[in-house]
Amino acid sequence: MRLVLLGFAIGVVILQTLPALPPAWMLAAFLVFGVAGMMLMRRLERHDANDANSVQDSGDAIVASGLDWRRAFPKAIACLLAGIAAGLCWACLVAQYALGDALPPEWEGRDITLTGTVSSLPSRSQDGLRFQFAVESAQADAGPAVVPRHLALSWYGSYGMQRGKDGQAVPDLRPGERWQLAVRLKRPHGNVNPFGFDYEVWLLEQGLRATGSVRPGAANRRLDAFVVAPGHVVERCRGWLRDRIHAALPGREYAGVIVALVIGDQREISQPDWKIFNRTGIGHLVSISGLHITMVAGMMAALVSALWRRSFFTGLALPVRLPAQQAAALAGMLTALVYVLLAGFGVPAQRTLYMLGVVGLALWTGRLTQVIDVLCLALAVVLLLDPWAVLWPGFWLSFGAVAIILYASAGRIAPGPAQSRLGGIARQLRAAAHVQAVVTLGMVPLTLLLFGQVSLISPVANAFAIPLVSFVVTPLSLAGSILPAPLGQAALLAAHGLVAGLAACLGWLSSLPQAVWSTALPAWWMFAAALAGCLWMLAPAGWPARWLGAGGLLPMLLNAPAHPAEGELWATFFDVGQGAAVLIETPGHALLYDAGPLYGPDSDGGSRVILPYLRARGIQSLDGMVLSHSDADHTGGASSILDEIRVGWLSSSLPPDHALVRRAPRHVRCEAGQAWDWDGTRMSMLHPTPGSYDNPKWKPNARSCTLKLTHGTHALLLTGDIEAPQERELLGARAADLPATVLLAPHHGSGTSSTEAFLRAVHPELAIFQAGYRNRYHHPKAEVFERYGRLGVQRMRTDVTGAVTLVFAQDWSASAERVEHARYWQGR
Incomplete structure (x- = not known):
């Protein structure tokens, strides 16, 4: 099954590199090929069972090992190919469905009057507002207009009902409001450059099939203050939390960081701050990241488990009705779901939710006992729900980090019980340091492949930033955003003070001359050699000459920039x-x-x-x-x-x-x-x-x-x-x-x-x-x-x-x- 799931991921990756979607006949061929592969796999499994029984009766171990090898290889190939065919077909079907909701070219640049709801938390800037709009109806002078269901709109001008550069007033939009808007739309289009961000596929992944701007005029008016819908409720709550943070931290330099930690909206973090966070390698902490979601869900699961086990003292005897492990898994999953909703149900947060969902299901059913099975199933679930996830660095960094940790911890002998509480704490610190070192070394090839640079001070910065942000700043920010005014403001001020202190330390680290090591993006063979070298160095103790793995990193580390040849x-x-x-x-x-x-x-x-x-x-x-x-x-x-x-x-x-x-x-x-x-x-x-x-x-x-x-x-x-x-x-x-x-x-x-x-x-x-x-x-x-x-x-x-x-x-x-x-x- 692991090979089928890995093949599914490979098929999805292949589809996202194609210049055009396969035609229907080719898609049908993939389906037939996949079904044939699954049938071949089942047939080989039956033959394996029959041959194993025969050999067991004969007692010939050599024959048994030969049969295992001869059967295992074609079975593995059949599983892999079946998964690739399934991944190609699924990603193609999802893409065709998404691309079908398009703005016809003849409707670009025409005046259209839309009726619909504000479906996202608007982003405020000096130029006006940007928001997503769910269309209910569309009209033009000649009759009904054909527009996609979801749009990305901009309303230019000065924010707060002031006259803007186009002579129009920009109101204080709120999620869930129903509006009538006069707009001009255009099909998804972004700048396309080597090594650049692909705005068009980002819009496709978000389900936004056209962009546009609100035109000035009397046609723009609010129709309803709130339209009840689950998504609108979530977005309105996010807006309420953002407003509370701004009210408690007016004009504060790092209020945008607190907003990012509470509702996942990173748009208020300034570019100079992002530069510091990225140079020090802690950019993953300044948002509702997978680490924060996992931490909050884990804390809730641990709390519920402890209370559930102690319910006998109250006479409820809850573990008799539902095992504490299942109760903890359910509580952790619900907590993760609420936190991901606070993050706007963004794609990176969704990935973490799906991974935690697979883990929770494994704990609930007791069916999946190996962590590698959980990882492979989580990979398949993420790609099943979002085939475009493979196009973003966060996908590869998330799964890559988990895979490296699993690899580096496999086959190790667990230490015996600690002799004292102090010894237990020291052991936990050593384990945390080991994990940080493993991730830092193991992710070097992937980081250089994706970004062309590695933060040399990242281990030091993360050593104090991870515990501070995850276990102090984030809980304070969450508590401060919901507690009553005096307590809430105090918690938010404390969180902001800690962030300001952290930023000062990070700024000093970032200013060091050798804080970041940069190189040209490596070729695929350089990446493969570096990855093999890192895996060799991270092999279990006793592996021969682990130091030789450093040689695999040399081609990537010595990679010289390409330049024109003589005469070019x-x-x-x-x-x-x-x-x-x-x-x-x-x-x-x-x-x-x-x-x-x-x-x-x-x-x-x-x-x-x-x-x-x-x-x-x-x-x-x-x-x-x-x-x-x-x-x-x-x-x-x-x-x-x-x-x-x-x-x-x-x-x-x-x-x-x-x-x-x-x-x-x-x-x-x-x-x-x-x-x-x-x-x-x-x-x-x-x-x-x-x-x-x-x-x-x-x-x-x-x-x-x-x-x-x-x-x-x-x-x-x-x-x-x-x-x-x-x-x-x-x-x-x-x-x-x-x-x-x-x-x-x-x-x-x-x-x-x-x-x-x-x-x-x-x-x-x-x-x-x-x-x-x-x-x-x-x-x-x-x-x-x-x-x-x-x-x-x-x-x-x-x-x-x-x-x-x-x-x-x-x-x-x-x-x-x-x-x-x-x-x-x-x-x-």
């Missing part, structure tokens, strides 16, 4: 939405041209797109960064990049008093005529002219730093946001320098740029448009896009292709992320 030039055009960011790489240098847009107060193209890519590649410094001009869609991510990695110099057209100029280690004003050579590639600045800086009439777009890269017979022209007048100026002053193989379309393909004369002078083979999906500027303009096509230019736009990667050598090639790593959910 790489250019990566990131999919940053409505903005620009291009990474240029030669064999020995790296340059970033523009840094993407600003998405919000704590989010930008640098932190969300560029830095994850650089970390995954093992690029820890940039020789230079060019910011074409001051618009936020080109400079929004620059601050995050300057914060995180070393940048040799900054070249821009920014004014001298600009914040980014003051922060740069060295700033050079970009001017036409500047040039330098990197590894056989000539970098030439074509625009702006020095005199343009003295002309106050020029807007920032007009001073966009225009950079040409010449590599052998090929060239790449990066134009920023220059418009028609600047194109004419270049035609007059530098026409001979304009021809290029690839052109970054000026100003994202706006109607005020890409004149026909300019395009004929550049004569590109490929034009790349960096623009956001259904952006409000309608870039690229249809007539401009068509102009490129009419001139025979190949066109790629990042909102359609995802990130684009160019490789220049003797020849040149272009690849699109949505093509090279296509997945069945993209564009649907």
